[in-house]
Amino acid sequence: MPGDSVDTISVSQLTYRHNPDTEPSLIDVDLLLPRGSRTIVVGANGAGKSTLLQILAGKRLVSTPGAHIFVKDRDVFRDSPPGVTFLGTEWAMNPVVRGDIVVSAFLDSVGGYRHKERRDKLLDILDVDLDWHMHNISDGERRRVQLCFGLMVDWDVLLLDEVTVDLDVLVRDDLLNFLKADSEARGATILCKLHATHIFDGLNNFPTHVAHMRLGTFVTQPAAWPVTSDSALVSQFAPGTTLYNVALQWLKEDRDNRQELEKNGRKARGARRDQV
Structure with missing residues (x-):
């Protein structure tokens, strides 16, 4: 119950x-x-x-x-x-995360520096390039950034x-x-x-x-x-x-x-x- x-x-x-x-x-x-x-x-x-x-x-x-x-x-x-963390497929279609922003700046903007240890571990696991531009990467690469963003807390x-x-x-x-x-x-x-x-x-x-x-x-x-x-x-x-x-x-x-x-x-x- x-x-x-x-x-x-x-x-x-x-x-x-x-x-x-x-x-x-x-x-x-x-x-x-x-x-x-x-x-x-x-x-x-x-x-x-x-x-x-x-x-x-x-x-x-x-x-x-x-x-x-x-x-x-x-x-x-x-x-x-x-x-409670929810990660769904609609995130990658959001215009905000498809703009011309560098991954390192994006993660900093959502507080990644506060969770450096987990963030860095996820960056390695997900094989993310911090110099990627969000508007210029594949759906799979964008998904990796989403997972790093969602799981670092x-x-x-x-x-x-x-x-x-x-x-x-x-x-x-x-x-x-x-x-x-x-x-x-x-x-x-x-x-x-x-x-x-x-x-x-x-x-x-x-x-x-x-x-x-x-x-x-x-x-x-x-x-x-x-x-x-x-x-x-x-x-x-x-x-x-x-x-x-x-x-x-x-x-x-x-x-x-x-x-x-x-x-x-x-x-x-x-x-x-x-x-x-």
């Missing part, structure tokens, strides 16, 4: 609509994540993963009666918790929305090793969304929990990872199954579920072969 100090993130009875006259993006979501956990949420596009992360970050207001959304024992909207809860998608394999691996070590050393909690199956390759040792969302609800609540003989996931997967194969199976199930709904009246995707 909300207020339980064991759980860093505690959500119950959460339903959310982007507009009053649209179908809900989240439906009666319950979620408990313990302190120090690292949870990966798997699900197809439109499952509600980004919306959930944005709500936990306080970026979308929830007016559903009875909904409880607590982070670090504090109501996200009425008593905003400190130490100590965080207690980290909400990641697809921000590793632009990184090359080596930088991504070094970053995830840093985040894992940081989480373990400080008991910090990570919740991240990934949906592209190639991203899961090589992630087996990162999460402590995995979960599956479909059409606004949890099909599989956060379950301890990896799969073992006494795991909650053993009814679905054999012990030792890789995260890549878990994600692949869940996404195939999502597609099959959507296609079954389409047979029963849901708007269909794909080609319209009955039309010229």
Whole structure:
């Protein structure tokens, strides 16, 4: 329940609509994540993963009666918790960070000099050139600057929305090793969304929990990872199954579920072969 100090993130009875006259993006979501956990949420596009992360970050207001959304024992909207960092994909598209400003000046302007040790460690991990001009670098390089900017201040809860998608394999691996070590050393909690199956390759040792969302609800609540003989996931997967194969199976199930709904009246995707 909300207020339980064991759980860093505690959500119950959460339903959310982007507009009053649209179908809900989240439906009666319950979620408990313990302190120090690292949870990966798997699900197809439109499952509600980004919306959930944005709500936990306080970026979308929830007016559903009875909904409880607590982070670090504090109501996200009425008593905003400190130490929560949200990193999303929209940052790289912001005109402010696409202007002609040198990376070193940009980091100084947001207080990087106050966090020199962590900043410098991240600059090395992310292989950032301090002389880059923000308007003249690739999306992947801009993403590295975002990660340095967002992670150089100590965080207690980290909400990641697809921000590793632009990184090359080596930088991504070094970053995830840093985040894992940081989480373990400080008991910090990570919740991240990934949906592209190639991203899961090589992630087996990162999460402590995995979960599956479909059409606004949890099909599989956060379950301890990896799969073992006494795991909650053993009814679905054999012990030792890789995260890549878990994600692949869940996404195939999502597609099959959507296609079954389409047979029963849901708007269909794909080609319209009955039309010229």
